Amino acid sequence: MLVLSDSLAYYGPEGGLPADDPRIWPTIAAEGVGLRSELFGRIGWTTRDVWWAITQDPRIWAAIPTARVVVIAIGGMDTLPSPLPTAVREQIRYLRPAWLRQAVRAAYGRLQPLLSPLGWPVALPAPVTVEYLEKIRSALAMVRPDLPIILCLPSTHSSPYYGFVHSARARHTSAMRRWAADHALPTVDFYPVTAAHFAAEDRDAGPVAMIAADHNPDGIHWGFACHTAIGALVTDAVRDATGDDRTVSAPPTPR
Numbered sequence: 001m002l003v004l005s006d007s008l009a010y011y012g013p014e015g016g017l018p019a020d021d022p023r024i025w026p027t028i029a030a031e032g033v034g035l036r037s038e039l040f041g042r043i044g045w046t047t048r049d050v051w052w053a054i055t056q057d058p059r060i061w062a063a064i065p066t067a068r069v070v071v072i073a074i075g076g077m078d079t080l081p082s083p084l085p086t087a088v089r090e091q092i093r094y095l096r097p098a099w100l101r102q103a104v105r106a107a108y109g110r111l112q113p114l115l116s117p118l119g120w121p122v123a124l125p126a127p128v129t130v131e132y133l134e135k136i137r138s139a140l141a142m143v144r145p146d147l148p149i150i151l152c153l154p155s156t157h158s159s160p161y162y163g164f165v166h167s168a169r170a171r172h173t174s175a176m177r178r179w180a181a182d183h184a185l186p187t188v189d190f191y192p193v194t195a196a197h198f199a200a201e202d203r204d205a206g207p208v209a210m211i212a213a214d215h216n217p218d219g220i221h222w223g224f225a226c227h228t229a230i231g232a233l234v235t236d237a238v239r240d241a242t243g244d245d246r247t248v249s250a251p252p253t254p255r
Helices: 025-032 045-055 058-064 087-095 098-116 125-144 170-184 191-199 226-244
Strands: 004-005 037-042 069-073 148-155 188-189
Touching: 004 045, 025 226, 037 045, 037 058, 045 125, 058 125, 069 125, 069 226, 087 098, 125 148, 125 170, 148 170, 148 226, 170 188, 170 191, 188 226, 191 226
Parallel strands: 004 037, 004 069, 069 148, 148 188
Antiparallel strands: none
16 A cells, blocks of 8 residues: 655654554554555655655655555645745755754744734645646556555644644645546545544643644644544545455454
8 A cells, every 4th residue: 555645644642653653544554454554755745745756756666566556645734824935935944054044943933823824825725736636646547557546635733833723724625626536536534533533622721732642742743543543544445446345353462
């Protein structure tokens, strides 16, 4: 199972994890149908970054010929507020000397939550997201026209870093859903599970209280309960897409 994603695929409550960690959703989903997960992703990846990875990373080229299914779990970063245009924001890492880079990054970190409620601009507009999704689909179809592709729709967050704002998610989701329907691609909607997961915390204490022990403190990444629920959704989608009706039972508990 080839997974193209961002850090939501491999971050847990305390940070990043190896791509084969048994608690993250790609591993859970793949094992649910007796497959092995091949995960490619990095923190902050948008659909544009995945397109660049497909064109430049020979490890992905090696995985495509033997893949049974591709799960595209990308687009969530595209929907996040980006008070600085993405092309400008990404140049911060290249600033020199180091003290200047650190000062600019710290200043942007303070401004981002204050400006995020504007809801614009976002990391990538919805039409651009769909444009890159189509490039990804076309490239995969050129190499493996028989390869099933599953599209995962954006999750949500409860992050103070983005002012608890996610107003662009619905617009992107609608555009991505239409694109998937045009190409007869099955979809898995991450929003209901993640919205319920964040909302399950103590509302009386305010949004910050939604950062629970089972969540990463950044309010973006998930706890393992959410990974498990997402993994089950993707397992069902993979089973339907591949026509594989095998059910892999859990291993016996050691005595």
